[in-house]
Amino acid sequence: MIHIKPEILERINAWLTPTFDDESQQQIKDMMASNPKELEESFYKNLEFGTGGMRGIMGLGTNRINKYTLGKNTQGLSNFLKQSFPNEAIKVAIAYDCRHNSNTFGKLVADVFSANGIKVYLFEDLRPTPELSFALKYLGCHCGIVLTASHNPPEYNGYKVYWQDGGQLVPPEDAGVISEINKLDYSEIKFESNPDLIQYIGKDVDDVFIDASIKNGSYETSVAAKHALNIVFTSLHGTSITAIPETLKRAGYTNVNIVEEQRVPNGDFPTVVSPNPEEPEALKMAMELAQKVDGDIVIGTDPDCDRLGVVVRNLKNELVILNGNQTMILMTNFLLKQWKKDGKINGNQFVGSTIVSTPMMSVLANAYNIECKIGLTGFKWIAKMIQDFPTMDFIGGGEESFGFMVGDFVRDKDAVTSTLLAIEIAAQAKENGKTMYQELIDLYVEHGFFKERLISLTKKGIEGAAEIKQMMIDARENPLTEINGEKVVLIEDYQLSISKNLQTNEETTIDIPKSNVLIYYTEDGSKIALRPSGTEPKIKFYISVNTDLDNSSDFEKTEQLLDNRIDAILKDMNL
Numbered sequence: 001m002i003h004i005k006p007e008i009l010e011r012i013n014a015w016l017t018p019t020f021d022d023e024s025q026q027q028i029k030d031m032m033a034s035n036p037k038e039l040e041e042s043f044y045k046n047l048e049f050g051t052g053g054m055r056g057i058m059g060l061g062t063n064r065i066n067k068y069t070l071g072k073n074t075q076g077l078s079n080f081l082k083q084s085f086p087n088e089a090i091k092v093a094i095a096y097d098c099r100h101n102s103n104t105f106g107k108l109v110a111d112v113f114s115a116n117g118i119k120v121y122l123f124e125d126l127r128p129t130p131e132l133s134f135a136l137k138y139l140g141c142h143c144g145i146v147l148t149a150s151h152n153p154p155e156y157n158g159y160k161v162y163w164q165d166g167g168q169l170v171p172p173e174d175a176g177v178i179s180e181i182n183k184l185d186y187s188e189i190k191f192e193s194n195p196d197l198i199q200y201i202g203k204d205v206d207d208v209f210i211d212a213s214i215k216n217g218s219y220e221t222s223v224a225a226k227h228a229l230n231i232v233f234t235s236l237h238g239t240s241i242t243a244i245p246e247t248l249k250r251a252g253y254t255n256v257n258i259v260e261e262q263r264v265p266n267g268d269f270p271t272v273v274s275p276n277p278e279e280p281e282a283l284k285m286a287m288e289l290a291q292k293v294d295g296d297i298v299i300g301t302d303p304d305c306d307r308l309g310v311v312v313r314n315l316k317n318e319l320v321i322l323n324g325n326q327t328m329i330l331m332t333n334f335l336l337k338q339w340k341k342d343g344k345i346n347g348n349q350f351v352g353s354t355i356v357s358t359p360m361m362s363v364l365a366n367a368y369n370i371e372c373k374i375g376l377t378g379f380k381w382i383a384k385m386i387q388d389f390p391t392m393d394f395i396g397g398g399e400e401s402f403g404f405m406v407g408d409f410v411r412d413k414d415a416v417t418s419t420l421l422a423i424e425i426a427a428q429a430k431e432n433g434k435t436m437y438q439e440l441i442d443l444y445v446e447h448g449f450f451k452e453r454l455i456s457l458t459k460k461g462i463e464g465a466a467e468i469k470q471m472m473i474d475a476r477e478n479p480l481t482e483i484n485g486e487k488v489v490l491i492e493d494y495q496l497s498i499s500k501n502l503q504t505n506e507e508t509t510i511d512i513p514k515s516n517v518l519i520y521y522t523e524d525g526s527k528i529a530l531r532p533s534g535t536e537p538k539i540k541f542y543i544s545v546n547t548d549l550d551n552s553s554d555f556e557k558t559e560q561l562l563d564n565r566i567d568a569i570l571k572d573m574n575l
Contacts, residue, residue, distance in 0.1 A: 020186070094121070110193070166383070235301055240416065445550070449555075456539070
């Protein structure tokens with residue numbers, strides 16, 4: 001028999017009071033009798049806002065996504081909105097994805113906002129996350145919510161909060177919202193809807209969003225090139241089916257093969273182990289279709305359509321998945337080339353990236369005499385850069401986890417516009433007798449060959465969280481001084497905000513918000529980052545190595561050399 005700690009038992013007992021409905025109380029009693037371990041997992045902590053808002057397993061309890069945890073979030077957010085905009089008629093927009101209960105949760109959140117006298121624009125059906133960011137600004141809202149757990153497994157759902165600028169919640173507003181939520185008792189949630197304050201939106205916003213995506217993602221590709229490109233697309237049972245096929249059609253791409261088995265939105269994601277385009281298995285069916293129809297490019301998006309996986313043909317005409325860093329480099333270079341061609345680069349421009357993404361972004365920016373601003377993981381930090389530097393032009397930005405944003409009309413990673421951009425790059429390359437893969441190799445020859453790899457270790461539950469915490473403590477208390485025979489020359493600790501040069505022992509302050517990330521740099525230019533995920537029970541290790549590539553004929557040999565170097569680093573670190 002499991003012994004539940006008194007503080008957890010106190011939380012459980014609070015849910016056995018009349019504030020909570022009879023059905024919920026009965027389920028808790030049943031769990032107490034039949035599955036106390038699950039009950040403990042459900043109540044041992046409160047769900048917290050992480051990298052991408054709040055995500056968790058659906059079910060009863062303070063550590064689960066349910067009517068009460070979402071209601072409390074929304075009540076706290078309503079209170080904060082009223083404090084922040086005291087003399088304004090507050091408006092919010094709400095979207096949701098294909099997950100189980102997302103539509104129910106979307107309506108629940110709308111009900112709570114309306115019960116607090118707040119005007120709600122609620123999408124009539126599932127929509128991509130970037131469309132919510134766009135709609136929020138388009139409709140002049142103060143705030144927006146998306147009910148999504150992105151690429152997490154089917155049992156998850158989540159709650160992303162967006163602010164007036166269309167970007168996700170960042171300091172100082174995030175702390176204000178969390179403070180209001182924490183002050184609340186569940187009995188203070190107003191669940192009684194005011195239907196007069198809820199307005200459903202749909203095609204009217206879709207059309208404007210798709211037109212804006214085409215305007216931002218199209219770059220003088222000829223009609224012949226558009227017709228010649230053979231595209232395979234999969235929505236992986238997610239929301240992108242509502243926007244991407246129509247966007248490509250309106251942009252003039254006629255040769256689009258859709259993976260029919262994955263077309264229909266389905267929260268079980270029945271044809272994949274994980275609906276995550278970072279996982280090669282997720283793109284398997286699309287790649288099989290591409291082999292059958294001789295596709296030039298494959299695109300697959302995650303359930304809420306903010307991330308995309310891109311598959312192209314390599315030098316041997318084999319289909320290969322580009323990693324997020326490679327996609328980001330190709331897209332950024334293409335945009336920079338276009339801006340330069342149009343005479344729009346004058347040094348007052350910037351691109352955005354993150355501390356765990358490829359250092360090649362900075363190299364690329366330097367080549368065009370613009371700035372590469374680096375922020376924490378999560379696109380909310382790139383959106384904040386746009387907000388913090390309003391006199392500068394934002395060209396585009398990305399992160400290694402398959403996210404990219406073109407311009408600032410959407411203030412979050414956007415797989416709709418980025419899909420169109422990737423296809424534009426492929427179409428123009430094909431017209432010039434090349435592939436995207438060859439374009440990438442050319443960039444390595446020009447700027448240096450940067451190769452990255454991500455290792456994720458999954459550690460579930462209470463024990464897993466403790467194990468991840470201990471791994472980071474150990475890394476801080478016993479920092480590595482040598483990795484794979486190379487001296488560590490610099491350590492950046494983002495939790496302590498300290499960058500330490502091990503050669504001079506000089507310490508400098510890191511001037512970005514604190515985060516539980518540790519990065520080692522070695523004397524040969526390798527970079528190794530350790531970071532617990534903010535949205536999944538994982539600890540991630542990001543490895544980046546680089547060398548010169550004299551000419552494209554040496555590509556495969558040099559790539560093998562860099563792969564071997566990464567393998568050796570992983571072996572040295574016992575990963």
